Amino acid sequence: MPSNAVLEAKKAKVEQLTDLIKASVSGVLVDYKGITVEEDTKLRKELREAGVNYFVEKNTLLLRAFQNCGINGFEESLNGTTAIALSNDDQTAPARILGKFAEKAGDDKFNLKAGYVEGEIYDQAGVVALSKIPSKDVLLAQLVGSLQGPIQKLAATLKALADKKSEEEAA
Numbered sequence: 492m493p494s495n496a497v498l499e500a501k502k503a504k505v506e507q508l509t510d511l512i513k514a515s516v517s518g519v520l521v522d523y524k525g526i527t528v529e530e531d532t533k534l535r536k537e538l539r540e541a542g543v544n545y546f547v548e549k550n551t552l553l554l555r556a557f558q559n560c561g562i563n564g565f566e567e568s569l570n571g572t573t574a575i576a577l578s579n580d581d582q583t584a585p586a587r588i589l590g591k592f593a594e595k596a597g598d599d600k601f602n603l604k605a606g607y608v609e610g611e612i613y614d615q616a617g618v619v620a621l622s623k624i625p626s627k628d629v630l631l632a633q634l635v636g637s638l639q640g641p642i643q644k645l646a647a648t649l650k651a652l653a654d655k656k657s658e659e660e661a662a
Contacts, residue, residue: 501552508548508556515544515577517608519585519618520565521593523547524572525600534592538576541584545576564612568605582608583621590622 512518523531538545550569557565576585586606593601606618613621 505552505555505559508552509559511544511577512556512560512562515579517582517585517606518575518577519589519606520553520568520604521574521576521589522571522602522604523574526596530592530596534588537588537592538585541578541588542580543576543578543585543588545574545585547572547574562607562610562612565605573604586618586621590619593622 526534535545550571550573553573553575554565554569557563576589578584586603589603593603603615603618603622605615606613606621608621
């Protein structure tokens with residue numbers, strides 16, 4: 492039977508995890524077995540640069556933290572080797588970065604398990620679908636680009652009308 496000190500340390504860790512999960516807008520659970528230290532270092536660097544908190548934690552502690560947050564449905568996903576990536580401001584960053592890494596690494600080395608966005612649970616297929624969504628900046632750039640074309644056409648048409656009108660007045 493564990494000592495009181497061990498139990499208190501675990502309770503404190505669960506509270507810390509609970510706070511991290513509550514502060515996040517999205518998270519992704521992954522099975523990371525088989526990746527090299529070099530691959531892991533590159534992945535952690537990319538996640539850190541995107542503002543994503545990535546760490547390995549015991550499944551039982553994560554499960555208790557999720558339950559404390561009222562997020563249920565990860566019981567089947569929390570087995571084997573588990574790492575979690577949490578983002579406090581970008582709903583798709585963890586899935587996007589980890590999904591890209593999983594594609595390169597292959598199924599036998601790195602797998603997306605499950606995830607959540609603002610309390611909604613996603614299974615593996617859902618997280619893979621989330622990973623395909625471009626970043627907010629890319630989506631905004633695409634929106635501006637799609638709006639820019641019609642506006643340029645309208646401006647050209649108005650200029651042509653103005654030029655035609657001024658030619659008619661001059662004649």
